[in-house]
Amino acid sequence: MTENEPIASETQGTRANVVEQGIQMFDRKPIIVKPWQPDIEVTKQLMDKIPVWIRLMGLDVKYWGKSALTKIAGLVGNPIRADSATTMKERMTYARVLVEVPLNEEYPTSVMFENEYGKIVEQEVEFEWKPVLCTKCKNFGHRLQECRKQIKDVAIQQAMLKKLGMQNEVEKEDKVTDQMKGPNQEGDTNQPNDQKQQQF
Incomplete structure (x- = not known):
């Protein structure tokens, strides 16, 4: 993955907000945002990790706290933040967390964690977008x-x-x-001469 496209912002407040967040999503794909400087070198920078949104499907709401959610999402990648619907508990079907994962890896469809009773729980994981390698x-x-x-x-x-x-x-x-044509094509051309000789 690379990053090298300059983006203009309308106001200083908008710029500060965008830079502070650091990561923007477009079509469910991450865009890394960094502040522009006059002496900045606009070159392609190779990246070995990328942030992606994951969904912890059917996760019990009692695990939606920051500490528990960080531990569970940490089994997939490096947790960055949860979305507002998760932190405000506005959508109960899944918890949505932005995690940083390595490129070109096998991404898990589920993770295992031990609950407060010592029981192993299998948690389903869905990736909203995966980096596809050709x-x-x-x-x-x-x-x-x-x-x-x-x-x-x-x-x-x-x-x-x-x-x-x-x-x-x-x-x-x-x-x-x-x-x-047969084995000897020249025999056909000599046939008329033979017939003439027989007529004499």
Whole structure:
């Protein structure tokens, strides 16, 4: 993942608020926001971790406190914050937490934690967005079947196979034609001369 796009803000208050939050979401995908400076170097910066929203489906509301939620979400990644609907308990179907996770990892569908009675509880985890790694070009943001390099390579391979198939068909037709003509094509051209000799 990279970051290098400057974004203008309308007011100092808006700028301060955005920078303070540090992470903005667009189409459920994270955008890392940092303050601009006159001497800043606008270069692509490689990232090995990324923040993503997770949903702890059906999590008992008694675990929605900051301490318990931090421990449970910490089993997935580094907890950053919960959304307002979770902290205000306005939506009871799941707890939503922003966590920082490494790129190109296997992301769990559930985690295990021990409750206050010493019982192991399996908690379902849903990712709102996962960083998708293309195995062809090794870039994030698209799958293999959507990779332009892969599509181009497949088209080239198909064109080569088609050309090779046409060449094989032509060779087969030439062989069939040769077999129909017989082993000695020159004998047919000499036949009229033989018939003339027999007439004398």
